[in-house]
Amino acid sequence: xxxxxxxxxxxxxxxxxxxxxxxxxxxxxxxxxxxxxxxxxxxxxxxxxxxxxxxxxxxxxxxxxxxxxxxxxxxxxxxxxxxxxxxxxxxxxxxxxxxxxxxxxxxxxxxxxxxxxxxxxxxxxxxxxxxxxxxxxxxxxxxxxxxxxxxxxxxxxxxxxxxxxxxxxxxxxxxxxxxxxxxxxxxxxxxxxxxxxxxxxxxxxxxxxxxxxxxxxxxxxxxxxxxxxxxxxxxxxxxxxxxxxxxxxxxxxxxxxxxxxxxxxxxxxxxxxxxxxxxxxxxxxxxxxxxxxxxxxxxxxxxxxxxxxxxxxxxxxxxxxxxxxxxxxxxxxxxxxxxxxxxxxxxxxxxxxxxxxxxxxxxxxxxxxxxxxxxxxxxxxxxxxxxxxxxxxxxxxxxxxxxxxxxxxxxxxxxxxxxxxxxxxxxxxxxxxxxxxxxxxxxxxxxxxxxxxxxxxxxxxxxxxxxxxxxxxxxxxxxxxxxxxxxxxxxx
Numbered sequence: 001x002x003x004x005x006x007x008x009x010x011x012x013x014x015x016x017x018x019x020x021x022x023x024x025x026x027x028x029x030x031x032x033x034x035x036x037x038x039x040x041x042x043x044x045x046x047x048x049x050x051x052x053x054x055x056x057x058x059x060x061x062x063x064x065x066x067x068x069x070x071x072x073x074x075x076x077x078x079x080x081x082x083x084x085x086x087x088x089x090x091x092x093x094x095x096x097x098x099x100x101x102x103x104x105x106x107x108x109x110x111x112x113x114x115x116x117x118x119x120x121x122x123x124x125x126x127x128x129x130x131x132x133x134x135x136x137x138x139x140x141x142x143x144x145x146x147x148x149x150x151x152x153x154x155x156x157x158x159x160x161x162x163x164x165x166x167x168x169x170x171x172x173x174x175x176x177x178x179x180x181x182x183x184x185x186x187x188x189x190x191x192x193x194x195x196x197x198x199x200x201x202x203x204x205x206x207x208x209x210x211x212x213x214x215x216x217x218x219x220x221x222x223x224x225x226x227x228x229x230x231x232x233x234x235x236x237x238x239x240x241x242x243x244x245x246x247x248x249x250x251x252x253x254x255x256x257x258x259x260x261x262x263x264x265x266x267x268x269x270x271x272x273x274x275x276x277x278x279x280x281x282x283x284x285x286x287x288x289x290x291x292x293x294x295x296x297x298x299x300x301x302x303x304x305x306x307x308x309x310x311x312x313x314x315x316x317x318x319x320x321x322x323x324x325x326x327x328x329x330x331x332x333x334x335x336x337x338x339x340x341x342x343x344x345x346x347x348x349x350x351x352x353x354x355x356x357x358x359x360x361x362x363x364x365x366x367x368x369x370x371x372x373x374x375x376x377x378x379x380x381x382x383x384x385x386x387x388x389x390x391x392x393x394x395x396x397x398x399x400x401x402x403x404x405x406x407x408x409x410x411x412x413x414x415x416x417x418x419x420x421x422x423x424x425x426x427x428x429x430x431x432x433x434x435x436x437x438x439x440x441x442x443x444x445x446x447x448x449x450x451x452x453x454x455x456x457x458x459x460x461x462x463x464x465x466x467x468x469x470x471x472x473x474x475x476x477x478x479x480x481x482x483x484x485x486x487x488x489x490x491x492x
Contacts (some may be wrong), residue, residue: 048388052444056369070101105441108414120159126181157182162443165215166470178210229261261316280312322401322455369449415450418470
């Protein structure tokens with residue numbers, strides 16, 4: 001039985017400036033433009049480095065997001081907004097200078113309301129690895145403790161992605177690690193603070209060429225499933241049947257055995273609330289997989305233009321221009337980045353993104369979030385995989401379109417990983433429904449801001465919003481005004 005949540009506005013931006021008229025048409029008459037402003041010079045410091053995974057998350061609980069960026073053979077960075085600049089404030093423990101951090105994921109691991117960090121350290125391409133992973137527990141006041149330092153089952157394999165998930169639907173988060181050429185790990189939250197590896201118990205210890213990873217309620221069974229895209233091996237899909245996982249990739253049409261997976265993201269492909277899957281294949285065809293109700297499996301809706309092979313890394317799904325239609329950002333290594341708009345019905349249309357193309361960028365990780373609080377999404381791109389390069393910070397340009405941001409939170413006040421948020425609103429063309437999933441570690445090495453961001457186009461009100469937590473608890477929010485942040489907090 002759902003409840004009506006207390007609607008708590010966090011902030012409003014009624015005075016934001018219109019810089020560019022809203023448009024979905026390019027100058028040539030058919031390709032949309034999505035514009036950014038380059039703010040990379042605001043990163044302090046921003047030397048050429050080998051940066052990999054990144055996450056946008058409120059690390060210190062002050063209501064404003066920070067940027068965590070993993071670095072190989074250098075200090076990890078935690079960029080915080082200080083005036084106009086974004087300054088690295090990572091304490092020595094989190095900086096972990098000299099380690100090889102390639103993947104990051106943030107969550108409130110121990111239920112105290114503070115965000116903790118799992119960081120993948122990898123010194124090898126595959127198999128055994130000499131650098132152990134870290135699980136940094138946030139002690140407050142900028143202090144962190146690595147609880148994996150003396151862990152008898154700490155990960156010493158070549159990890160590629162990590163994500164947090166609620167295995168049993170009880171609100172307790174565990175960390176799933178996708179390794180390359182070594183058994184995957186599930187560091188299970190048993191409440192003792194010991195974090196045992198329970199992957200064998202749940203049937204999740206497969207050995208594959210693990211690359212990308214998402215953990216969400218993908219099949220609509222009110223439990224968080226696991227989808228892994230692999231290299232030199234078939235993809236794996238672990239369906240959560242109430243604490244037991246069953247590998248079902250073949251029957252779902254997701255194996256794709258001849259490809260080399262990288263970034264992956266969940267998307268409301270058809271605007272019906274059913275999760276679809278977008279993933280990129282390294283120098284192979286990219287996929288746009290939508291759920292087919294009659295066949296009870298996923299089908300590929302990718303156009304030849306979208307599927308065009310590239311040296312793909314991160315894949316991001318977000319509404320960057322707030323027109324109510326998702327864009328798919330494809331972060332490539334040493335090739336021009338691309339973006340596609342998903343029109344009603346799943347049609348894909350390539351966008352012009354002149355500020356975000358970086359044709360010579362050695363981009364690996366990328367993350368999205370509203371960094372400047374204007375209601376438009378911004379991009380952080382981690383460069384430097386093949387050659388040291390500065391990172392990129394791109395702010396989205398306001399354009400007159402409206403927006404709503406819903407923050408599902410746990411009873412302790414942390415982002416509610418695995419929550420599903422659906423909004424319904426009216427447009428001149430009729431009613432529209434959109435769904436977002438709160439990210440606990442996304443795709444390839446990275447994590448997106450754990451906020452349900454909805455572009456509304458010309459709409460100024462939301463008819464209703466439904467927030468479903470990983471525990472099954474449901475809240476309803478009614479008659480919400482546009483251009484504000486709203487919190488929905490789970491009951492204790």
